Amino acid sequence: MTKKPIPFPKNPVYLVGAGPGDPKLLTLKGRECLAKADVVIFDRLVNHSLLSHVRKDAELIYAGKCPDNHVLEQDQINAVLAEHAKQGKIVVRLKGGDPFLFGRGGEEAEYLREQGIPYEVVPGVTSAIAVPAYAGIPVTHRDITSALSIITGNEKPNQKKSKINWHCLVDNNKTLVFLMGRRNLPFIVAKLLSLGMPKESPVAIISWGTTPEQKTVVGNLQNIVDKADQEKITHPAIIVVGQVVKLREKLQWFEQKPLFGKRIVVTRPREQAEELADLIADLGGEPVMVPTIAIAPPEDYSLFDEALSKINSYDWIVFTSVNGVKAFFQRLGVKGYDIRMLFGVKIAAIGPVTKQELEKYRLLVDYVPAEYRAEAMIEDWKNRELSGQRFLLPRSDIGRSILPDFLRSKGALVHDVAAYRTVKAKTDYSFLYELLRRGKVHLATFTSSSTVKHFLDAFSHPSER
Numbered sequence: 001m002t003k004k005p006i007p008f009p010k011n012p013v014y015l016v017g018a019g020p021g022d023p024k025l026l027t028l029k030g031r032e033c034l035a036k037a038d039v040v041i042f043d044r045l046v047n048h049s050l051l052s053h054v055r056k057d058a059e060l061i062y063a064g065k066c067p068d069n070h071v072l073e074q075d076q077i078n079a080v081l082a083e084h085a086k087q088g089k090i091v092v093r094l095k096g097g098d099p100f101l102f103g104r105g106g107e108e109a110e111y112l113r114e115q116g117i118p119y120e121v122v123p124g125v126t127s128a129i130a131v132p133a134y135a136g137i138p139v140t141h142r143d144i145t146s147a148l149s150i151i152t153g154n155e156k157p158n159q160k161k162s163k164i165n166w167h168c169l170v171d172n173n174k175t176l177v178f179l180m181g182r183r184n185l186p187f188i189v190a191k192l193l194s195l196g197m198p199k200e201s202p203v204a205i206i207s208w209g210t211t212p213e214q215k216t217v218v219g220n221l222q223n224i225v226d227k228a229d230q231e232k233i234t235h236p237a238i239i240v241v242g243q244v245v246k247l248r249e250k251l252q253w254f255e256q257k258p259l260f261g262k263r264i265v266v267t268r269p270r271e272q273a274e275e276l277a278d279l280i281a282d283l284g285g286e287p288v289m290v291p292t293i294a295i296a297p298p299e300d301y302s303l304f305d306e307a308l309s310k311i312n313s314y315d316w317i318v319f320t321s322v323n324g325v326k327a328f329f330q331r332l333g334v335k336g337y338d339i340r341m342l343f344g345v346k347i348a349a350i351g352p353v354t355k356q357e358l359e360k361y362r363l364l365v366d367y368v369p370a371e372y373r374a375e376a377m378i379e380d381w382k383n384r385e386l387s388g389q390r391f392l393l394p395r396s397d398i399g400r401s402i403l404p405d406f407l408r409s410k411g412a413l414v415h416d417v418a419a420y421r422t423v424k425a426k427t428d429y430s431f432l433y434e435l436l437r438r439g440k441v442h443l444a445t446f447t448s449s450s451t452v453k454h455f456l457d458a459f460s461h462p463s464e465r
Helices: 028-036 048-053 074-085 105-114 127-134 185-194 224-230 243-251 274-282 302-309 322-334 352-359 374-381 402-409 430-437 449-457
Strands: 013-017 039-042 059-062 091-095 119-122 147-152 174-179 202-207 215-220 237-241 263-266 286-289 293-296 316-319 346-349 390-396 413-424 443-445
Touching: 013 028, 013 105, 028 048, 028 091, 028 119, 039 048, 039 074, 048 286, 074 091, 074 105, 091 105, 105 119, 127 174, 127 202, 127 237, 185 224, 185 237, 202 224, 202 243, 215 224, 215 243, 237 243, 263 274, 274 286, 286 430, 293 449, 302 322, 302 390, 302 413, 316 322, 316 352, 322 352, 322 390, 322 413, 346 352, 374 402, 390 402, 402 413, 413 449
Parallel strands: 013 091, 013 119, 039 059, 039 091, 147 174, 263 286, 263 443, 316 346, 316 390, 390 413
Antiparallel strands: 174 237, 202 215, 202 237, 293 413
């Protein structure tokens, strides 16, 4: 009896390099692969924020490689890749750095080829170059060295003979970069010294490069082991040997940024968090995207639609947020109206960002308070004559009552309608729990009372506090 042939998978397995740690160093193609993946198998050193690019219905499998402790052994990882690929799924193998530089991506590609499974390699920014760069160390320099060797600091266990030609490495005009070498630092140093490399040769060891935990220790072959121990340098770490290390003193830049070393939680809705996250990253911090709220349409549009049908009867429309502006104009279009309906209506915006959103629709804003909150508008308008004036407030279903209450107390006619709902986001908090447990979160940002409420709700169980 002949075996039934295994169907040839229609989708390739993507071997994707995640980069060295900074999530912004993921390539555009890597991001595209994550966005379309059905299954993502990822390693321990992959920045978990990259998983935000993955669809919510995709399966995430943790391979968890760290020294002497693998959640999945390499043979198991290979089998998982093949199993899901043969089911016709789009599979991404997400690996730290570059998959073909000491990442065992070559072994995975060989296995897939043997199984008749197509694959594509998506190169990643390698830590061998990026981490020294973030420490202010160029691995080559025209006036110093034009040669670079990248060496594993952790060869295959139990092999009888080293595949490293150590004699070729002993060259004071060359830069040596050792990856995964923290545990073997004493051996590496002793080997280089024994072959005649000068003990004054500059050395840097950089742990957790390109992340808020980046730590750099500089010394020479004679003292770097003691210095690394004294400074409690841990893996993952990269060792750089060569004269280019001296350039760090004047070229270091990453550690000079004002938010360097800070990991900051952003709780805004995902589609609105990018601007704040970019600002944090530009200042040297690492944003952790943990959306606690989401924006949803109102359960009932009847009151909103009624207000829109007589929009030109209002004296004022007060927008309290960007979400209110977007919801207003989205519904205006659905109902077949346009901005000509707003002729003669005055516009107020609470805050410059809300004002900027309105200006996208070519609307001039008549009033913006100096402080970006309802209380400032109340203070400005406390002596205004508002009796009989008609106000429309298109805003969240859970908006505070302070502004409509004030307007009504002044005799205004107020229509406070739900243009959108603020709901609890479907967020996996496990990554945040782990960061908090390890003391790796430095700040959390909140832009509304609802972001605070749902953040605290996520820690309502005693075991999660």
